[in-house]
Amino acid sequence: MNVFLEKQFIKRWWLFMLILAIIVIGVGTAYYATVNSEENIALVVSVISLAITIPIVIALLSLRLETRIDEKGIFTYFHPLGFTKKFYSWSEIKDIYVRTYDPLSEYGGWGIRGLGRDKRAYIIEGNTGIQIITKDDKKFLVGTLKGEEAKNVIRQYHTSVTNEV
Incomplete structure (x- = not known):
């Protein structure tokens, strides 16, 4: 049984500029x-500003998209955001395939997209x-x-995999 594992980290220059x-x-x-x-009061302001800054920086640096496909x-x-955990069992999937897409035109950008809608996406980079x-x-x-690696593992577990890429 093959397992597909992937961890994607945010490597955008603008994010590092924001952190800086x-x-x-x-x-x-x-x-x-x-x-x-x-x-x-100066000491209080100092402590508050650092107490706000440090967790934001740590959260931004630790953002990553983890995907696992198995039996x-x-x-x-979307680590470390607990509310983003998604699991789809093979029995609840009607169709699954690897495809190309345009993050901007289809989803409005990168990140956690489409909250509260029937069309959602988690996107870090690529198409x-x-x-x-x-x-x-x-x-x-x-x-x-x-x-390609994802497609090969999906084929082992789901019978109606299509070839769109």
Whole structure:
């Protein structure tokens, strides 16, 4: 039994610039408040700004999309966001295939897309994804950088796999 495992990390230059800006603003605010004030409020502002900055930076740096395909089904998760855990058993999948897509025109960009709708997606980068259509006609796409490998593992577990890529 083969298992497909993939972890995708966000490698966008603008995200690293955002993280750098958050760090500079947080540290700068703490420094300015401490240096330019003799009151205890400066220390409080410093601690609050760092208490906000550090978790945001850690969360942004730890974002990753994990996908696992095995004999039970497909599990995907936008780590560390617990509410993004999705599992589709083979018995609830009507159709599944690897396809190319346009993140901007089809889903409006990258990340967690389509919350609250029947057409959802988790996308980090690229234009290849695993399209899942459930028996109640809900659509979910998970981006992958390993389309051929995913297709080969899916073929072992699902009989109606189509070849769209």
